[in-house]
Amino acid sequence: MATIPEQLKQFGFGYDVLSQKGYRVIEGFGFIVHLNISDKMYTLRVPCAVRSPEEAAQMNGAVEAYLRNPQYSLKSAGYDGRMISMCYATKNMVLNLSDNLGTLVELCMNTIRQFNAVPVCGSCGRADNLSVYGLENRVECLCPQCFSDARSKISEKVREQSERVENVPLGVVGAIMGGAAGAVIWLLFSLMGKIVFVAGMAAAVASFFAYRRLAKKVSKLGLILSLVIGFVMMLIGMYFAIGLDVFNGLKDIGAPVSFGEALKLIPDYIRLNTGAVLFNNIFGVLTYIGGAVICVMQYRNDNKIKGRAVLLASDNKI
Numbered sequence: 001m002a003t004i005p006e007q008l009k010q011f012g013f014g015y016d017v018l019s020q021k022g023y024r025v026i027e028g029f030g031f032i033v034h035l036n037i038s039d040k041m042y043t044l045r046v047p048c049a050v051r052s053p054e055e056a057a058q059m060n061g062a063v064e065a066y067l068r069n070p071q072y073s074l075k076s077a078g079y080d081g082r083m084i085s086m087c088y089a090t091k092n093m094v095l096n097l098s099d100n101l102g103t104l105v106e107l108c109m110n111t112i113r114q115f116n117a118v119p120v121c122g123s124c125g126r127a128d129n130l131s132v133y134g135l136e137n138r139v140e141c142l143c144p145q146c147f148s149d150a151r152s153k154i155s156e157k158v159r160e161q162s163e164r165v166e167n168v169p170l171g172v173v174g175a176i177m178g179g180a181a182g183a184v185i186w187l188l189f190s191l192m193g194k195i196v197f198v199a200g201m202a203a204a205v206a207s208f209f210a211y212r213r214l215a216k217k218v219s220k221l222g223l224i225l226s227l228v229i230g231f232v233m234m235l236i237g238m239y240f241a242i243g244l245d246v247f248n249g250l251k252d253i254g255a256p257v258s259f260g261e262a263l264k265l266i267p268d269y270i271r272l273n274t275g276a277v278l279f280n281n282i283f284g285v286l287t288y289i290g291g292a293v294i295c296v297m298q299y300r301n302d303n304k305i306k307g308r309a310v311l312l313a314s315d316n317k318i
């Protein structure tokens, strides 16, 4: 099946990876598709205005009528005086735009023509020459003035951020706490006799996000530090989990030792049960790698959206 960006392209829509939204300008109107991939839904939004509240109410009635038509299978639809929105929930296993996006665009355009609606800026609400812009992790349909205002606000923010200092010690504290949470999950899984699948991922992700939160800024060093700390904490969790196995195992066969002694017996235990120990822990370690990949992607995304203020589409450019 075609990917989401390919499906959007079939309908002349562009896809903005950073905000996960589709966008297109049709006859001066900005169309934005908000994708909810996990819930297999998407919402089409078009900012536009009519001349009076009475007309707005009539237009809302017209849009809501689509909602009652089983042919379109809409989840919600309406017009609030500034924006038409139509939410479609796909019945397929995965989000599929090609079965209905074209129809929804057509319904929107028909309604717009029927009520002589005009395109308006999503921010100030004035009718003007509109384009779709990518602003940090958002996509917005704005007039040139609002875009220019938004752009200065963003560059102000970037200046502020660059003056901010990364608080490495506090970040490290966060990473240790986050990693410890992963270690605890590892122990709990192991205590329940389950194979430790997600605990590695939890250690990596919690470490990185806690570092990011407390350090207020993440450099490459911060990224590496948080991932190393997450890994070490995960190993500590693994160490105690194996220690518990030894402790419980010896108790079961009637040769109890203290938990401290059980920890000392770990190397022997591993030597005698290499296969089982490997099998019980390899998945957790592998998911750590998956978690680390998520963190690196988030780090790169953070840097990509920083200061972003670009034109995505206007009437003559997609």
Ligand SMILES: [Zn+2]
Residues within 6 Å of the ligand: 121, 122, 123, 124, 125, 126, 142, 143, 144, 145, 146, 147
């Ligand atoms: Zn505006």
